Amino acid sequence: MNAFIIISLIKALVVAFVLLTAVAYLQWVERKVIAHIQVRMGPYRVGPHGLLQPLADVIKLITEEDLVPPYVNKPLYLFAPFLAVCMALLSIAVIPFGPTINVAGYSTWMQLTDLNIGVLYILAASSMGVYGIALAGWASNNKYALLGGLRSSAQMISYELPMALAIASPLLLSNTLSLRELVGKQAGGILHWNLLPQIVAFFIFLIAAFAETNRVPFDLPEAENELVAGFHVEYSSMKFASFFMAEYLNMVTVSAMGTLLFLGGWDAPWSPQYGANLIPSIIFAISGLTALYHAGHPARKMDKYTFPAFGILFLIVAGVFLLPIVQSWLLPLFWFCAKTGAILFAFIWVRGTLPRFRYDQLMAFAWKFLFPVAMLNLLVTSFLVAWFS
Amino acid sequence: MDVILFLVFAIIAVVSAVNVVVQTHPISSAISLIGVMGSLAVLYLLLGAEFIAAAQVIVYAGAVMVLFIFVILLLNAGAETKGGRSFMVQLLGVPLLIALLGLLAFFVQRFFPRGTMVHFGGFTGGTAQAVGRALFTTYLLPFEVTSLLILIAILGAVVLARKEID
Numbered sequence: 001m002n003a004f005i006i007i008s009l010i011k012a013l014v015v016a017f018v019l020l021t022a023v024a025y026l027q028w029v030e031r032k033v034i035a036h037i038q039v040r041m042g043p044y045r046v047g048p049h050g051l052l053q054p055l056a057d058v059i060k061l062i063t064e065e066d067l068v069p070p071y072v073n074k075p076l077y078l079f080a081p082f083l084a085v086c087m088a089l090l091s092i093a094v095i096p097f098g099p100t101i102n103v104a105g106y107s108t109w110m111q112l113t114d115l116n117i118g119v120l121y122i123l124a125a126s127s128m129g130v131y132g133i134a135l136a137g138w139a140s141n142n143k144y145a146l147l148g149g150l151r152s153s154a155q156m157i158s159y160e161l162p163m164a165l166a167i168a169s170p171l172l173l174s175n176t177l178s179l180r181e182l183v184g185k186q187a188g189g190i191l192h193w194n195l196l197p198q199i200v201a202f203f204i205f206l207i208a209a210f211a212e213t214n215r216v217p218f219d220l221p222e223a224e225n226e227l228v229a230g231f232h233v234e235y236s237s238m239k240f241a242s243f244f245m246a247e248y249l250n251m252v253t254v255s256a257m258g259t260l261l262f263l264g265g266w267d268a269p270w271s272p273q274y275g276a277n278l279i280p281s282i283i284f285a286i287s288g289l290t291a292l293y294h295a296g297h298p299a300r301k302m303d304k305y306t307f308p309a310f311g312i313l314f315l316i317v318a319g320v321f322l323l324p325i326v327q328s329w330l331l332p333l334f335w336f337c338a339k340t341g342a343i344l345f346a347f348i349w350v351r352g353t354l355p356r357f358r359y360d361q362l363m364a365f366a367w368k369f370l371f372p373v374a375m376l377n378l379l380v381t382s383f384l385v386a387w388f389s
Numbered sequence: 390m391d392v393i394l395f396l397v398f399a400i401i402a403v404v405s406a407v408n409v410v411v412q413t414h415p416i417s418s419a420i421s422l423i424g425v426m427g428s429l430a431v432l433y434l435l436l437g438a439e440f441i442a443a444a445q446v447i448v449y450a451g452a453v454m455v456l457f458i459f460v461i462l463l464l465n466a467g468a469e470t471k472g473g474r475s476f477m478v479q480l481l482g483v484p485l486l487i488a489l490l491g492l493l494a495f496f497v498q499r500f501f502p503r504g505t506m507v508h509f510g511g512f513t514g515g516t517a518q519a520v521g522r523a524l525f526t527t528y529l530l531p532f533e534v535t536s537l538l539i540l541i542a543i544l545g546a547v548v549l550a551r552k553e554i555d
Binding site for chain 2: 073076115116117120121123124127128130131134135137138146149150153154156157160177
């Protein structure tokens, strides 16, 4: 019992630390990727290639003056960012990152807890998240903030429907609501994943996910050129950062959900007998060798110090992936992170590519196109499942 | 442990429910109502009805109350002023309340004489599978009738909205 509590505490601390660091660096990745899409450099000054930029941002946000405007509804104004972050953090508790891991004789799942209603739990947490934004908009006592809050609540109610329907179709195939069992049912390579039979549901899920997390092209609640900054216009310092964190946490959660529901979770795309276990080593080895090649042809002054260091680091990582002791949990973790990262990259890619929708287009798209298609997909899926079972 | 959790969330539910009526601002009332629904979900969970608990949060706390808040934001409703109580209310309010509580206590005593204590983990029929099976076998007719009712309500809403536009 005591061991269970200690292990759970350690897991919770590790997951929280890794998640919050990942969220901070996700923002760095986003700025870099968008910069490269727009042929710019992106953050470059703080640390090598701007790698310490997230740290600088955090220090800036913490030390900023925490301004509470006199005309706001104070209790709700203070409560809203707290609620947004809490609801965003809650859902990570049921997301599994991999199979069991053995540490000093104890065997434990790479997951905080497994619920047999895991999928519903995440839906519930995400549907509560809208209150943070709606209440922030109202409590700010500002017309732009109110409009942002209004838009966000309308948008989230509308897109929750196609999202829930899109989630229901792969659940019909897997016949479980537990995220861990869901991955177990999809084991055995890309042909067993829910991706191919549920490709329509996957895209509906992705589109609805963009809307649920208020991302471009559905970022109407914070449309700068219409609403100044939308629902968080009156917020500063860490309260503003809370909304930012909540948005990125929701992005991570929704990407992990997509991975678990459609992409087979931590399952390798094809079987190890055709070399799937070598893929991470090959990727890291290629990166390491490329870095070493550039170390031999330095283009800038610091290159002959940084590139060898990174090259050797990548080669060591490639070697670690070949060790049989760690392979049993490191490989699943790699595949899970790779798939989640791919969806996160799609989020950033779309932000760098697409313009914003108009508000009536957004609503018409949800109700007149996405919802009927999701409904039809669910119907066809259930008929086929009934037919073949 | 489950008794403590029950007491905590039962108290939260009752206090929030009273708060819904006491608050003058619609937003505060709505938030108290969310509190009621959230703590009800926890109570369902303590009884072992996990699917109902999740549905409670998703449907009531997550969708219905968001619509409530949305409408309050849309109308930008302000705080209401408390009207003075009428003579009848002042005279009969407390006696009527006591009479109602007494009647309730009497009926509970009369019809559920010796209830066995509900304990955590005693009921295991609350999984999604069990609820689904019950809905589509034992309670198929009520389930279908309810869905028909909802369909009629949707059609009614569409007709009413159309009338406004024309």
